[in-house]
Amino acid sequence: MTRIVDPSFGVQLRELRAARGLSLRELGLAAYVSKSQISEYETGRRRPSAEMAGYLDQALEADGALSALVVESHTDDDATNRIAHALAAPTSVDAETVESLGRMLEQQRHLDDTLPAPMLLPTVEGHLEMVQALARNARGPHASALRLVATEWCQFAGWMNGQVRHDTRGSKLLTDAARDALDLGAPDLASQSYNFRGYIERRKGNARGIVRWFMTAYETPGASDLHRVDAAVQAVHGFGLLGDHKGAQNLLAMADDLSTSVGERSGNVSTRYYWLTPAWLRLPIGLAHLGLGNYSLAADSLRAGLDQLPESWRKAEWSAEYRNALTRAETAVA
CATH class of the missing domain: 1.25.40 (Serine Threonine Protein Phosphatase 5, Tetratricopeptide repeat)
Structure with a gap:
C-alpha cells in the first residue's frame, strides 16, 4: 500500500486543535492515541493512516478536512514483495518486478489527475530515488527495461516539479529524462520530456x-x-x-x-x-x-x-x- 499524505497535514492538524482549544493530551484522549503520537503527526515525524485521519476528523469535528489530506492506494502483495526483494538484491531484478514498478508509476500518474501536486510530489520523489538506485545497480536481461521505467519516473517527477514551480529541479529532471530516453531508443518519451520543458517555460x-x-x-x-x-x-x-x-x-x-x-x-x-x-x-x-x-x-x-x-x-x-x-x-x- 502506498500512503500519500499532504505535507500540510501537520500544520492543519495543529491549527484545528488550537481552534478547538485542545491540548495534545486532550486530543489524544479524544482520538484514542497518545499525546506524543499527536505531536509526531503535527511535526511530520509520523505519517497518519487514512483511518487515523478519520478519527482525528471526528475528534476535532473537522468535517473531513484531515481525511482529504491522506490517500492510500493499494498495491498488490506480490508486487510489494517483488519490489522489496529487488531492493535487497538489485542485481537480480526480474521481468515481473519491472512490470510491478511500471504499474506503480501508472497508478501515480492517474493520481496526478485527482490529487494536488504538492500532496503527491513527495511520494513521487521518494519512489524516483528508489527506482534510480535499482536501475544503477541492475544487471542481466531486464536491466534495460528497468532503466526505461526509471527514465519514465524521472520524466514524471520533472513534470510534477514543474506543476509546483520547482522550475530548476523540474528542468534538470526533464533534461536527464530526455537524454536517457534517446539513449534507450524511446523517442516518444524523449519528445514528451521536451514537451514538459516547454510547459515549464510557459509557466514562466x-x-x-x-x-x-x-x-x-x-x-x-x-x-x-x-x-x-x-x-x-x-x-x-x-x-x-x-x-x-x-x-x-x-x-x-x-x-x-x-x-x-x-x-x-x-x-x-x-x-x-x-x-x-x-x-x-x-x-x-x-x-x-x-x-x-x-x-x-x-x-x-x-x-x-x-x-x-x-x-x-x-x-x-x-x-x-x-x-x-x-x-x-x-x-x-x-
Missing part, C-alpha cells in the same frame, strides 16, 4: 523558451505523429506570443496535415500517454489560437477540450491553466 511566461522546447519535442526523430501534433500546436502558441504569426500559421498548417493521420493511429499510442488523445488536443489548439489572438476560436477549442475531459480531471491542478486560458479568451471576445 518565456515565449522564446516555449518555442525552443516545443519545437525540440516536435523535431524529435522517431516521435509519433500524435506527439508531434501536440508539440507543434503548443509551439504555435509561443510563436504567436513573439508576434511571428507567419511562422505560427505555417506550423499550424503542418500540424493540421499531421493530424489527419492521428485519428487512425492514436489507438496505438502507449498507455503511458493515456491523456494524449485527439479530444485532449483541443486544449493546446485553444492555447495556440489564444497566442495568435484568435479569441473566438480559442474559446471554442478550449471549451470543447475541457468539456471532453473525464469528470475527475476537470478540477485537476494541471487543468487550471486551460480553465484560466478559457476565461481570458471569453473576456477578450465579450
Whole structure:
C-alpha cells in the first residue's frame, strides 16, 4: 500500500486543535492515541493512516478536512514483495518486478489527475530515488527495461516539479529524462520530456523558451505523429506570443496535415500517454489560437477540450491553466 499524505497535514492538524482549544493530551484522549503520537503527526515525524485521519476528523469535528489530506492506494502483495526483494538484491531484478514498478508509476500518474501536486510530489520523489538506485545497480536481461521505467519516473517527477514551480529541479529532471530516453531508443518519451520543458517555460511566461522546447519535442526523430501534433500546436502558441504569426500559421498548417493521420493511429499510442488523445488536443489548439489572438476560436477549442475531459480531471491542478486560458479568451471576445 502506498500512503500519500499532504505535507500540510501537520500544520492543519495543529491549527484545528488550537481552534478547538485542545491540548495534545486532550486530543489524544479524544482520538484514542497518545499525546506524543499527536505531536509526531503535527511535526511530520509520523505519517497518519487514512483511518487515523478519520478519527482525528471526528475528534476535532473537522468535517473531513484531515481525511482529504491522506490517500492510500493499494498495491498488490506480490508486487510489494517483488519490489522489496529487488531492493535487497538489485542485481537480480526480474521481468515481473519491472512490470510491478511500471504499474506503480501508472497508478501515480492517474493520481496526478485527482490529487494536488504538492500532496503527491513527495511520494513521487521518494519512489524516483528508489527506482534510480535499482536501475544503477541492475544487471542481466531486464536491466534495460528497468532503466526505461526509471527514465519514465524521472520524466514524471520533472513534470510534477514543474506543476509546483520547482522550475530548476523540474528542468534538470526533464533534461536527464530526455537524454536517457534517446539513449534507450524511446523517442516518444524523449519528445514528451521536451514537451514538459516547454510547459515549464510557459509557466514562466518565456515565449522564446516555449518555442525552443516545443519545437525540440516536435523535431524529435522517431516521435509519433500524435506527439508531434501536440508539440507543434503548443509551439504555435509561443510563436504567436513573439508576434511571428507567419511562422505560427505555417506550423499550424503542418500540424493540421499531421493530424489527419492521428485519428487512425492514436489507438496505438502507449498507455503511458493515456491523456494524449485527439479530444485532449483541443486544449493546446485553444492555447495556440489564444497566442495568435484568435479569441473566438480559442474559446471554442478550449471549451470543447475541457468539456471532453473525464469528470475527475476537470478540477485537476494541471487543468487550471486551460480553465484560466478559457476565461481570458471569453473576456477578450465579450
